[in-house]
Amino acid sequence: MDEKDLQIFLTLADTGNLTRTAEKLYLAQPTLSKRLQNMESELGATLFLRSKQGVTLTPAGEEAQKVIQRTVQDFSTLREQLQLRKNTICGTLRIEASIDYSKYRLPQVLAAYTSQHPDVTLKVSTDHSRDCIKKLQDGKFHLAIVRGEYDWDEGKILLEREPVCLIRSRENADVPLNEMRYIGRDANPEHMSMKARWLMEHKMEPRSQLNVDGLSTCVAMVKAGLGWSIVPEICLNYFDGISEPLFFADGTPLSRSTYLLYRKRESELPQVREFIRMVCTMSKH
Numbered sequence: 001m002d003e004k005d006l007q008i009f010l011t012l013a014d015t016g017n018l019t020r021t022a023e024k025l026y027l028a029q030p031t032l033s034k035r036l037q038n039m040e041s042e043l044g045a046t047l048f049l050r051s052k053q054g055v056t057l058t059p060a061g062e063e064a065q066k067v068i069q070r071t072v073q074d075f076s077t078l079r080e081q082l083q084l085r086k087n088t089i090c091g092t093l094r095i096e097a098s099i100d101y102s103k104y105r106l107p108q109v110l111a112a113y114t115s116q117h118p119d120v121t122l123k124v125s126t127d128h129s130r131d132c133i134k135k136l137q138d139g140k141f142h143l144a145i146v147r148g149e150y151d152w153d154e155g156k157i158l159l160e161r162e163p164v165c166l167i168r169s170r171e172n173a174d175v176p177l178n179e180m181r182y183i184g185r186d187a188n189p190e191h192m193s194m195k196a197r198w199l200m201e202h203k204m205e206p207r208s209q210l211n212v213d214g215l216s217t218c219v220a221m222v223k224a225g226l227g228w229s230i231v232p233e234i235c236l237n238y239f240d241g242i243s244e245p246l247f248f249a250d251g252t253p254l255s256r257s258t259y260l261l262y263r264k265r266e267s268e269l270p271q272v273r274e275f276i277r278m279v280c281t282m283s284k285h
Contacts, residue, residue, distance in 0.1 A: 181227030
C-alpha cells in the first residue's frame with residue numbers, strides 16, 4: 001500500500017460510492033476497483049461490502065479506517081515539519097572522540113555547535129583512538145576525532161599538531177631531573193616510543209618512577225611537587241608550573257597530532273558538514 005491507496009480508502013469510506021470516489025480522485029473506475037482489491041489482499045481482510053446501493057465498511061474496514069486516518073494525519077504533520085525545517089540544520093549527529101580530546105577540547109566545540117544548531121540531537125561517545133577508528137569503520141558514528149597517526153582512506157583533516165612538553169613544579173625548578181621522580185602514564189605505542197627516544201637521547205635516568213592513569217592525574221602529581229613528566233600541551237591550560245617544549249637530538253620537535261576522520265558519503269549530511277566546518281574553524285594547526 002502507498003499513500004494513494006490510503007487516500008482511496010478514506011474517500012471511498014466517506015462517499016460510499018465507487019463512481020463518485022473515482023471522479024473525486026481522477027481515476028478510472030476499473031483502476032480504483034483493482035487498487036481496492038490489492039489493498040484487501042495485502043491486509044488479508046475484506047474492507048468493504050459491495051451492493052447496488054454502494055459500499056459499506058466491514059468491521060475490519062472500520063478498524064482499518066482508524067489506523068489509516070492516524071497514518072494520513074501523521075504524513076501531513078511530517079510534511080509540515082519538514083517544510084518548517086527545510087532551511088534548518090537538524091537530525092542526529094553521532095561523534096566518537098578520543099578520551100583526551102573529549103576532556104580538553106570537545107566541550108567548547110559542542111557548546112558552540114549546539115548554540116547555533118539547537119535542533120540537532122547529539123550522540124557522543126569517548127574511547128581510545130584506535131577503538132574510535134574501529135567504531136567509525138563499523139558505521140556506528142558519523143565521524144571520529146583521534147589523536148596520533150593512523151591510516152584512514154576517506155576524509156581526514158588535521159585539526160591540531162601540538163608540542164609535547166616537559167613539565168615540573170616551580171618549587172622543583174632548580175632540581176636536576178635525574179634526581180627527581182619521573183611520573184609516567186600508559187599511552188599509545190607511538191607516544192611511548194617518542195618519550196623513550198627522547199629519554200635515551202638525553203641520557204635521562206630518573207631516580208625513580210611513578211606510573212599513573214590519565215593525563216590529568218599525571219599533571220596533578222607534578223603540580224604537587226612529586227616529580228616531572230612528559231605530556232602533550234593539550235592538558236596544560238590550567239597548569240601553573242614550568243613547561244618547555246621538547247626536541248629530539250636532531251632538532252625535530254616532539255609533537256602530537258589530532259585528526260578529524262569521516263566517511264565522505266556521510267559528510268554530505270547537513271549536520272555532519274556543519275560540524276566539520278565548525279570544528280576546523282575552532283581548531284588550530
